[in-house]
Amino acid sequence: MKQVIGGVTAPRGFLAAGLSAGIKQSGKPDLALIYSLLPCIASGVFTVNKMKAAPVLVSIEQITKAPSIQAIIANAGNANCATGKQGLCDAWKMVELTAEELDLLSSQVLVTSTGSIGKMLPMERVTRGIKHVVKRLSPKGGMQAARAIMTTDKLPKEISYRVSIGKQSFVIGGIAKGSGMIAPQMNLPHATMHAFITTDAAIDKKLLDPVLQKATEDSFNMVTVDNEMSTNDCVFVLANGMSGVKITKQHGLKEFKEALRAVCIYLAKLIAQDGEGANRLIEVSVKGAKNFKDARTVAKTVAGSELFKTAVFGGDPNFGRILSSAGASGAMFDPQKLIVQIGNVVLFKRGESFAKNQRKAEKFLRKKEVSVALDLGLGTGEAVAWGCDLSYDYVTINAKYHT
Amino acid sequence: MKQVIGGVTAPRGFLAAGLSAGIKQSGKPDLALIYSLLPCIASGVFTVNKMKAAPVLVSIEQITKAPSIQAIIANAGNANCATGKQGLCDAWKMVELTAEELDLLSSQVLVTSTGSIGKMLPMERVTRGIKHVVKRLSPKGGMQAARAIMTTDKLPKEISYRVSIGKQSFVIGGIAKGSGMIAPQMNLPHATMHAFITTDAAIDKKLLDPVLQKATEDSFNMVTVDNEMSTNDCVFVLANGMSGVKITKQHGLKEFKEALRAVCIYLAKLIAQDGEGANRLIEVSVKGAKNFKDARTVAKTVAGSELFKTAVFGGDPNFGRILSSAGASGAMFDPQKLIVQIGNVVLFKRGESFAKNQRKAEKFLRKKEVSVALDLGLGTGEAVAWGCDLSYDYVTINAKYHT
Numbered sequence: 035m036k037q038v039i040g041g042v043t044a045p046r047g048f049l050a051a052g053l054s055a056g057i058k059q060s061g062k063p064d065l066a067l068i069y070s071l072l073p074c075i076a077s078g079v080f081t082v083n084k085m086k087a088a089p090v091l092v093s094i095e096q097i098t099k100a101p102s103i104q105a106i107i108a109n110a111g112n113a114n115c116a117t118g119k120q121g122l123c124d125a126w127k128m129v130e131l132t133a134e135e136l137d138l139l140s141s142q143v144l145v146t147s148t149g150s151i152g153k154m155l156p157m158e159r160v161t162r163g164i165k166h167v168v169k170r171l172s173p174k175g176g177m178q179a180a181r182a183i184m185t186t187d188k189l190p191k192e193i194s195y196r197v198s199i200g201k202q203s204f205v206i207g208g209i210a211k212g213s214g215m216i217a218p219q220m221n222l223p224h225a226t227m228h229a230f231i232t233t234d235a236a237i238d239k240k241l242l243d244p245v246l247q248k249a250t251e252d253s254f255n256m257v258t259v260d261n262e263m264s265t266n267d268c269v270f271v272l273a274n275g276m277s278g279v280k281i282t283k284q285h286g287l288k289e290f291k292e293a294l295r296a297v298c299i300y301l302a303k304l305i306a307q308d309g310e311g312a313n314r315l316i317e318v319s320v321k322g323a324k325n326f327k328d329a330r331t332v333a334k335t336v337a338g339s340e341l342f343k344t345a346v347f348g349g350d351p352n353f354g355r356i357l358s359s360a361g362a363s364g365a366m367f368d369p370q371k372l373i374v375q376i377g378n379v380v381l382f383k384r385g386e387s388f389a390k391n392q393r394k395a396e397k398f399l400r401k402k403e404v405s406v407a408l409d410l411g412l413g414t415g416e417a418v419a420w421g422c423d424l425s426y427d428y429v430t431i432n433a434k435y436h437t
Numbered sequence: 438m439k440q441v442i443g444g445v446t447a448p449r450g451f452l453a454a455g456l457s458a459g460i461k462q463s464g465k466p467d468l469a470l471i472y473s474l475l476p477c478i479a480s481g482v483f484t485v486n487k488m489k490a491a492p493v494l495v496s497i498e499q500i501t502k503a504p505s506i507q508a509i510i511a512n513a514g515n516a517n518c519a520t521g522k523q524g525l526c527d528a529w530k531m532v533e534l535t536a537e538e539l540d541l542l543s544s545q546v547l548v549t550s551t552g553s554i555g556k557m558l559p560m561e562r563v564t565r566g567i568k569h570v571v572k573r574l575s576p577k578g579g580m581q582a583a584r585a586i587m588t589t590d591k592l593p594k595e596i597s598y599r600v601s602i603g604k605q606s607f608v609i610g611g612i613a614k615g616s617g618m619i620a621p622q623m624n625l626p627h628a629t630m631h632a633f634i635t636t637d638a639a640i641d642k643k644l645l646d647p648v649l650q651k652a653t654e655d656s657f658n659m660v661t662v663d664n665e666m667s668t669n670d671c672v673f674v675l676a677n678g679m680s681g682v683k684i685t686k687q688h689g690l691k692e693f694k695e696a697l698r699a700v701c702i703y704l705a706k707l708i709a710q711d712g713e714g715a716n717r718l719i720e721v722s723v724k725g726a727k728n729f730k731d732a733r734t735v736a737k738t739v740a741g742s743e744l745f746k747t748a749v750f751g752g753d754p755n756f757g758r759i760l761s762s763a764g765a766s767g768a769m770f771d772p773q774k775l776i777v778q779i780g781n782v783v784l785f786k787r788g789e790s791f792a793k794n795q796r797k798a799e800k801f802l803r804k805k806e807v808s809v810a811l812d813l814g815l816g817t818g819e820a821v822a823w824g825c826d827l828s829y830d831y832v833t834i835n836a837k838y839h840t
Contacts, residue, residue, distance in 0.1 A: 085764025085772055116772070118789040151757020152790035217743060260743040261664065262758075263765035340663040340743070341618060341835055348836025354554020355665075357519050358618065358716065361519025362666035367486055369519070386521040387555035421649050426829050432744055433751025 035293055041176030041192030044207035045070040045234035047276040050175035052182025055163025057149070057156060058111035063182035065163040066108045068230055069171055073102035074272035074406040077242040078144070079220035080251045081267035087115035088125040089145040090266055095127070100141040102273060106184050106230055107132040107145050107164065110211070115265045125156045131161060134429040135168040145229050148185055148211065148266050169180035172377035180209040183228055186431055187213045191204055191304040197235075197293045199286040199340055204235035204277035206293045208299035214310040214432060216259035216268045220250050225252060229269040229301050235290060236275030241283070246271050247289050253298035256330065260428070269298075287377050302365035306420035307402075311427030314399075315420060318406045320369060323415030328365035330417040332408060332413040335363035337421030351395035360408060371411030376404070384411075438696055442596030444579030445448040446623045447610035448637035450474040450679040453578035458566025460552070460559060461514035469565040469585035471633055472539060472574050476505035477675035480645040481547070482623035482653045490518030491528040492548040493669055499532070503544040506675060509633055510535040510548050510567065511586050511751060513614070515558050516629065517550040518668045534564060538571040550587055551614065551629040551669050583612040586631055589834055590616045594707040600638075600691040600696045607638035607680035609696045610708050613704035615834060617713040619662035621670045623653050629667035630657060631702050639678030640695060644686070656701035659733065659822040660740040662712035663831070672701075693814050709823035710805075714830030717749055717802075721809045726818030731768035733820040735811060738766035740824030749807055750826040754798035756773045756784035763811060774814030779807070787814075792815025 043050050048070050055065040080090050097103065107128050111232035114121050125145050133140040147155070159169055170178075180190035194207030212218075212227030237245075250269055271294070281290045307315040318337045323329035336342060339359040359434040361367055374382040377398025379391050398404060404423075446453050451473050458468040481500040483493050500506065508547040510531050517524050528548055550558070573581075583593035597610030615621075615630030640648075652671055672696070684693045710718040721740045726732035740746060742762040750780035759777055764770055777785040780801025782794050801807060807826075 068475075083761060083764040084770040087758045113757070116757060116785055116790045142643075150793050151755075151760060152785070161831035215758075219765075262742060262744050262761065263759075265761045265764060339665060340831075341665050343837035344832055347832065350836070354519060355518070355618075357488045357554060358486060358665065358668045361668060362622075382519055382555070387519045388553050409472040425834060426832050428743075429747055429750065429827060429832060430831050432747035433753070 035195050035197050038194050038196045038205065040194050041177035041180055041207045041209050042068055042230055042232045043173050044194035045205040045232050047234060049171040049173055049230045049275050050179040051167050051170035051172060052178035053167050057109055064109055064111040065167050066166045066179040066182035067171060068106045068179055070104050070274045071273055072274045072276060073104050074274045075237060075239050075242060076103035076270060076272050077239060077246045078268060078270045079246060081264055082219045083263050083265050085265045087113050087147060087258040087266040088117055088121035089114055089147045091122065091267060092125040092129060093144045093268060096141060096144055102142060103144055104138050104142040105132055105136055106270060107143060108228065109147050109160065110183050110185050112153055113149045113151045113266050115151040115154050118152060127157065127231055128160060131164045131302055143233065144270055148228060150405060151265065154218060157280055171324040174315060176209060178344060178400055181210040185211065185213060186310050187211050188308050191301055193297055193300045196294055197289050199279060199289050202279045204233060204279040206233040208297045208301055210305060211306040213308055214259060214369065215262040216257060216266040216305060216309060217255050219263055220255060220267055220269060225357060227267050227305055228249045229254065231271040231297055233273045234277035235273055235279050235281050237273050237290065242273060245294055248300040249295045252295060253302040256334060257302045257306050258334055258421045259306065261338045301321060303420050306422050309422035310431045311425040312422030313350040313425055314423045315403045316406065316422060317345055317403060318419045320408045321409040321416045322412055324366040324413040325415045329415035331363045331365045332360050332414040333417040334358050335421035336406060336420040340424055343421060343424035346399055347425045349396060351376050351392045351399055355394055357382060367410065368412065375407040438601045439700065440598050441599045441608065443455055443597050443610055444583055444612050444663050445471055445610045445633055445635045446579035447597035448608040448635045450637060451635045452530045452574040452576055453582040454570045454573035454575060455581035456566065456573060457569050459562040460512055466585035467512055467514040467583040468570050470570045471509040471582055473675055473677045475506050475624040475677045475679060476507050477677045478513055478640060478642050478645060479506035479673060479675050479756050480642060480649045481671060481673045484667055485622045485624055485668050486668050488651055488817065490516050490550060490669040490726050491520055491524040491672060492517055492550045494525065495528040495532060496547045496549065499544060499547055504544060506547055506682050507541050507545040507722060508535055508539055509673060510546060511631065512550050513588050514554045515550060515551040516554045517520060517558050518554040520557055523557060527560055530560065533784060534567045538568060540642050546675055549629060549631050549671055556669065561663040580611060588614065588616060590614050594704055594838055596697055596700055596703045596743060598699060602682060602692050605682045607636060607682040609636040611700045612717040616711055617662060618665040618667040619660060619708060619712060621657050622666055623658060623670055623672060630708055632657065632672040634674040636676045636699055637680035637812040638676055638682050638684050638694065639683040640676050644684065648697055652698045652701040655698060656705040659737060660705045661737055661824045662707050662709065664741045706823050709825050712825035713834045714828040715825030716828060717826045718806045719749055719809065719825060720806060721822045723811045724819045725815055727769040728818045732818035734766045734768045735763050736759060736820045736822035738762050739809060740822040743827055746824060747829035749802055750828045752799060752802050754779050754795045754802055755770050759809060759837060760785060769815055770813065771815065776812040778810040780807040820822060
């Protein structure tokens with residue numbers, strides 16, 4: 035597996051574009067389109083929030099029913115959530131307009147939105163935007179699309195890899211956005227983070243769905259910026275088969291799984307790293323949990339701990355906050371068996387604190403990636419979660435991100 | 438029920454004191470003692486955190502086994518948590534020293550600690566402090582004790598009421614501390630908030646236990662400052678019977694329940710209001726939930742939402758964050774039946790947003806008590822939760838509260 039350039043337009047046959055349609059007041063890019071020259075097998079995972087945005091409801095219906103997908107239209111600056119019947123009509127209209135301009139069936143288009151909740155989309159601008167963005171589609175448009183789906187993100191997020199299977203190879207690429215309201219829990223047809231992944235491998239939906247679900251569970255679902263599950267989170271994979279590599283249980287599945295997982299984890303870490311106000315990525319690794327579920331629970335609870343996140347911002351190796359948070363997580367837990375490290379410094383081991391090691395741990399808090407490890411000593415459950423520090427800037431961004 | 442002065446020393450036969458034993462580096466008061474002239478029936482609820490501090494383990498054992506309790510010794514500045522066997526010895530030593538100085542059985546003393554995790558108590562100072570604090574016991578010492586249990590609290594917290602039952606009356610009073618690491622979940626023998634409640638009513642333990650559990654569930658367990666369940670939370674009630682009023686199922690139980698609940702809710706709201714960095718109390722009232730559990734879940738999730746708390750700090754009636762948080766809570770939820778208000782302003786009603794009402798809602802965000810109401814329209818479950826805004830000061834306090 036080798037990193038290549040291009041993001042979602044790295045795989046063969048994918049075009050993309052992004053532009054400013056005037057949905058954001060700032061005039062920054064806010065409308066993205068991804069298009070495949072051939073129909074794609076598609077899989078999607080969606081937020082489990084019961085307050086689902088209109089485009090989420092529409093894309094769930096599309097992905098459940100449509101035999102193939104060929105485009106994703108995505109706007110930023112307005113979440114089209116809590117917008118009632120009109121909002122639902124607007125989401126369908128985005129689908130239909132895009133299909134019309136691309137000469138597709140309306141069943142072949144997915145739609146997403148991200149931004150403020152509770153406001154109607156400026157449909158005149160969206161309509162004009164869709165007409166323009168179609169004209170700008172380009173095999174080099176991946177980064178443009180990555181920019182046009184940003185909200186409070188500081189950086190666009192993209193990655194692509196070429197994966198070899200014997201003498202054959204396919205390409206997989208992805209873009210993502212997400213900075214605040216990040217604690218996704220996504221399930222198959224059913225994260226506001228968005229990730230759009232494209233590949234020129236060929237794969238059946240029956241194989242693709244579980245691979246995406248598992249990759250999501252180990253990546254996006256293990257990220258938390260602020261413990262806020264959004265109304266609009268979603269991840270899509272489009273596979274157009276144009277590499278000529280057919281993934282089957284017997285051929286290439288292991289490589290495909292690894293590649294999709296790598297794309298998802300890379301993008302998930304970028305989201306945590308670019309969390310609102312974040313200065314540092316926090317990686318919490320848990321092992322020795324009673325089971326996988328407990329491992330996930332502890333890792334995500336510690337990564338989301340407001341007190342620990344603030345301690346990291348302050349450069350304070352306050353392992354007491356790790357202990358308290360892990361103990362409160364609800365997972366099976368025995369202080370007498372627990373080992374806690376920051377970097378490679380042990381701060382708590384089987385019932386006893388090593389407070390004198392805190393000085394040594396401080397240097398690991400100055401790194402851009404702060405690693406915390408917990409060994410629960412109870413079983414074989416392992417998980418990794420990603421978060422970020424809680425800074426003044428998080429407060430500034432969210433006190434001033436006016437509705 | 439009439440408010441009276443005195444806090445924990447308002448009921449007959451209770452003495453209290455507080456002083457600086459030198460546990461806090463600041464030199465502020467850090468050791469409190471509450472003492473009853475007669476043995477008390479006692480009930481306690483404790484954090485369900487699996488990383489319980491040593492004094493929590495000791496007090497659970499005491500309250501489970503001892504037929505009567507006569508004193509509570511409580512220090513601030515050090516949580517005596519994650520301190521291993523030595524920490525457990527130290528907690529027992531605090532109990533024994535207090536019993537010795539007061540000429541009690543060691544089974545008659547409860548102990549609590551609050552402060553940093555992972556450091557050993559300075560036992561020489563604690564020992565000297567216990568000897569001194571016993572000498573300062575006074576029937577007017579309630580406020581001294583309230584001050585000596587504070588950590589990052591800005592204000593001491595106390596309340597007392599006289600309750601009439603026909604021609605008789607009893608007094609109930611309480612003190613509490615808690616500002617950060619506040620999202621208690623406490624159960625009978627089994628919150629770092631502390632609340633110590635005294636009464637001169639007489640009541641059997643069998644009656645008192647469920648009354649305390651219910652009052653805790655509706656008060657302290659519904660408070661969140663930072664979604665952090667502490668290792669040291671506990672609430673104690675001591676009833677010495679010196680008013681001559683005997684509470685039974687047939688006599689006074691309703692009044693006693695109301696009074697204990699009023700004390701708990703008063704103190705719980707003070708904790709939220711004095712949350713670290715807080716400028717405003719947020720009260721989230723939920724009705725129409727499928728059941729009581731769902732109502733509690735929604736109320737506490739919204740009250741704890743980092744994004745909504747930051748919006749309140751910014752004076753932004755961002756009801757989208759209320760919707761998203763309620764939808765993510767896991768409770769049964771239907772946007773088509775939901776009504777959301779800030780103050781008396783409806784912002785969302787049965788699927789439709791009223792974004793134009795946001796201006797009107799702004800004035801309710803400038804009040805010291807911000808009230809949010811959700812009607813889920815599904816059933817009869819009701820609950821109220823309390824939280825506070827998330828400000829720059831929360832970050833400052835916790836980035837600098839060094840271990």
